[in-house]
Amino acid sequence: MTVFRYDKTFEGLLSALFDAYVRRTFPDQLIGPGEPAPLFTHEMYEVMTRTDAAERVWKGLEKKLGRRVCHQLTHVWLSEQAGGDELLMRYMHKAFDAPQSIAGDFTDDDVLQVKKIAQKVAKEKERLIQFVRFQKAGDGSYFAPVSPLYNVLPLSIGYFTDRFADQRWLLYDTKRRYGYYYDLQRAMEITLEHDEALLKGWLSEEMQAEDEKIFQERWQSYFRAVTIRERLNPKLHRQLMPRRFWQYLPEKR
Amino acid sequence: MKDSIREKLEILAESAKYDVSCASSGTSRKHREGHVGSAHGWGICHSFTEDGRCVSLLKIMLTNYCIYDCAYCINRRSNDIRRATFTVSELVELTVEFYRRNYIEGLFLSSGVIRNPDYTMERMVRIVKQLREVERFNGYIHMKSIPGASRELVAKAGRYADRLSVNLEIAKEENLKRLAPEKDHASVFKPMSYIAQGFLESAEERRHLRHAPRFAPAGQSTQMIVGATDETDREILSLSSALYTRPSMKRVYYSGYIPVNGYDQRLPAKQPPLIREHRLYQADWLMRFYGFRSDEIVDDTDPNLDLEVDPKLAWALRHPECFPVDVNRADYELILRVPGIGVKSAQLIVTSRRYHSITASTLRKMGVVMKRAQYFLLCRELPPQTVGELNPLIVRQRLINPPKNKKQEGLRTQLTFTFPD
Numbered sequence: 001m002t003v004f005r006y007d008k009t010f011e012g013l014l015s016a017l018f019d020a021y022v023r024r025t026f027p028d029q030l031i032g033p034g035e036p037a038p039l040f041t042h043e044m045y046e047v048m049t050r051t052d053a054a055e056r057v058w059k060g061l062e063k064k065l066g067r068r069v070c071h072q073l074t075h076v077w078l079s080e081q082a083g084g085d086e087l088l089m090r091y092m093h094k095a096f097d098a099p100q101s102i103a104g105d106f107t108d109d110d111v112l113q114v115k116k117i118a119q120k121v122a123k124e125k126e127r128l129i130q131f132v133r134f135q136k137a138g139d140g141s142y143f144a145p146v147s148p149l150y151n152v153l154p155l156s157i158g159y160f161t162d163r164f165a166d167q168r169w170l171l172y173d174t175k176r177r178y179g180y181y182y183d184l185q186r187a188m189e190i191t192l193e194h195d196e197a198l199l200k201g202w203l204s205e206e207m208q209a210e211d212e213k214i215f216q217e218r219w220q221s222y223f224r225a226v227t228i229r230e231r232l233n234p235k236l237h238r239q240l241m242p243r244r245f246w247q248y249l250p251e252k253r
Numbered sequence: 254m255k256d257s258i259r260e261k262l263e264i265l266a267e268s269a270k271y272d273v274s275c276a277s278s279g280t281s282r283k284h285r286e287g288h289v290g291s292a293h294g295w296g297i298c299h300s301f302t303e304d305g306r307c308v309s310l311l312k313i314m315l316t317n318y319c320i321y322d323c324a325y326c327i328n329r330r331s332n333d334i335r336r337a338t339f340t341v342s343e344l345v346e347l348t349v350e351f352y353r354r355n356y357i358e359g360l361f362l363s364s365g366v367i368r369n370p371d372y373t374m375e376r377m378v379r380i381v382k383q384l385r386e387v388e389r390f391n392g393y394i395h396m397k398s399i400p401g402a403s404r405e406l407v408a409k410a411g412r413y414a415d416r417l418s419v420n421l422e423i424a425k426e427e428n429l430k431r432l433a434p435e436k437d438h439a440s441v442f443k444p445m446s447y448i449a450q451g452f453l454e455s456a457e458e459r460r461h462l463r464h465a466p467r468f469a470p471a472g473q474s475t476q477m478i479v480g481a482t483d484e485t486d487r488e489i490l491s492l493s494s495a496l497y498t499r500p501s502m503k504r505v506y507y508s509g510y511i512p513v514n515g516y517d518q519r520l521p522a523k524q525p526p527l528i529r530e531h532r533l534y535q536a537d538w539l540m541r542f543y544g545f546r547s548d549e550i551v552d553d554t555d556p557n558l559d560l561e562v563d564p565k566l567a568w569a570l571r572h573p574e575c576f577p578v579d580v581n582r583a584d585y586e587l588i589l590r591v592p593g594i595g596v597k598s599a600q601l602i603v604t605s606r607r608y609h610s611i612t613a614s615t616l617r618k619m620g621v622v623m624k625r626a627q628y629f630l631l632c633r634e635l636p637p638q639t640v641g642e643l644n645p646l647i648v649r650q651r652l653i654n655p656p657k658n659k660k661q662e663g664l665r666t667q668l669t670f671t672f673p674d
Binding site: 129159193 | 263266354607616
């Protein structure tokens with residue numbers, strides 16, 4: 001069994017594919033730094049991550065598959081699922097070897113798998129956009145905690161910079177402990193050393209803007225008022241608004 | 254201190270909630286310098302109520318005082334309920350503050366009729382104007398057009414709103430007149446045609462002048478109450494298919510009747526089954542996305558939709574001569590008619606079959622519901638029992654009452670061929 005060890009970054013994965021073509025051996029398994037090699041390894045290769053190689057591979061993919069499909073590949077990467085990197089490796093290998101684009105061939109398991117995972121990730125991104133609730137802080141900026149299933153925060157930033165372009169905001173992923181801060185010009189990725197206050201998800205009363213509580217309460221009453229009690233359907237409610245989002249929704253507090 | 258705005262919000266949301274329209278789709282607007290917000294082409298639902306409806310817009314009434322006495326409406330003048338009215342600034346502030354917190358996509362403004370339609374409409378226009386021109390609000394606005402409002406006011410509203418809507422309420426005019434003596438169909442169809450005209454005019458103007466103002470870019474929608482009167486599904490669906498042929502008509506909503514005024518003798522005492530509303534929406538989808546005509550879904554022999562099976566399956570069972578469909582050869586339109594195959598899987602099938610022929614296990618992986626589809630299709634494998642060989646009645650029975658356990662299934666399906674995954 002051929003095993004490649006790489007640094008678990010997307011660039012690293014692309015470099016691994018580049019090296020595989022140079023060496024003409026393709027990995028059966030990919031492992032990260034420090035992971036023990038599997039028992040029946042007969043060939044072990046350490047991938048050096050190289051930006052130029054990664055770029056070349058990416059350009060080649062874009063040419064071969066088109067932008068839209070490459071977008072799916074990044075989605076699969078951000079799903080952070082076990083085996084996702086190996087799936088991508090097989091997919092890219094097939095894509096380069098095939099005479100024309102394989103993107104439409106859903107009879108192939110890997111192609112269908114990539115599409116399905118990408119769809120799931122896109123759905124989670126959509127949900128993130130739906131269920132973010134900003135809290136206004138005392139200094140006039142807005143804060144919202146998120147903890148999506150997949151690492152979809154980078155995918156959704158475009159929506160927030162467009163819609164909330166005239167207010168400063170911070171979106172913080174409490175699970176992965178990083179976030180984006182928008183300073184009226186651009187959104188920057190940030191990691192905080194002391195983020196304990198944010199991890200709870202709710203700004204304390206002294207950090208909140210004066211009117212924040214009022215609007216949260218108004219929203220809660222509105223939410224209660226629009227419910228038609230003759231038609232309660234808790235199962236459908238949970239399907240549409242999964243429980244894992246409730247912790248940060250004022251209306252479900 | 255008691256929050257009076259909060260109280261008003263409760264009263265007026267309570268009054269507005271029976272309007273089912275919720276979409277915030279149809280307009281895409283990027284953020285513009287100095288404005289607040291944007292609009293997202295396919296709409297975003299920001300929350301879901303406990304009855305499973307989406308909350309996309311702040312659905313609210315300007316006031317729930319009303320001079321009309323429509324039997325089906327909770328806000329009728331003879332009802333003894335709490336009444337309230339928002340001022341322009343209160344409602345505008347609420348909208349913007351909710352919007353900035355990502356609670357909503359925009360505003361859905363409706364109103365009870367005070368004094369006369371034009372007076373009411375004028376006050377509603379004042380709010381959306383304030384939102385657009387003073388607050389520079391760039392989000393979505395859906396506005397109800399009051400039946401009987403004048404052309405000038407509808408034209409003004411169309412300048413500011415993304416979508417306008419007039420509710421038809423009852424499909425047959427004599428029934429509408431019985432339940433809502435002050436209304437008739439003409440008062441609904443007139444503003445509808447004003448909106449359609451404005452929509453077409455602005456589209457034409459924008460062809461020549463790129464920056465000509467838009468008029469209700471997301472078109473219009475309407476709503477019908479189902480189950481309060483004796484309309485058949487055939488009458489309802491043929492009316493909505495006629496409405497869909499009109500320019501700018503984007504959605505027809507069906508609202509299952511809820512007995513909010515149980516004391517009124519003109520109304521049925523019981524709520525119709527929720528499933529009827531659901532079947533109507535399924536039929537509506539068939540008309541809009543599956544290329545069905547309304548007279549294919551319901552006809553003179555069955556003027557009502559089958560509540561036990563969905564309208565697509567019902568059609569397939571009435572037309573066994575159209576099946577089985579060969580997924581490797583048939584046109585997209587025909588594949589789309591197979592029960593258990595939706596738009597997404599039909600598209601997957603037609604793109605994939607250019608590479609390899611399609612088998613039952615790939616179909617299953619693509620998300621086709623083989624439980625239903627197996628009776629209606631062929632792929633390059635031993636054919637299962639199709640609807641033509643079995644009887645449509647038997648297929649129907651099998652789909653309505655699926656076997657309870659494996660043992661029973663084994664006994665019954667000895668002769669059928671099941672595909673391994």
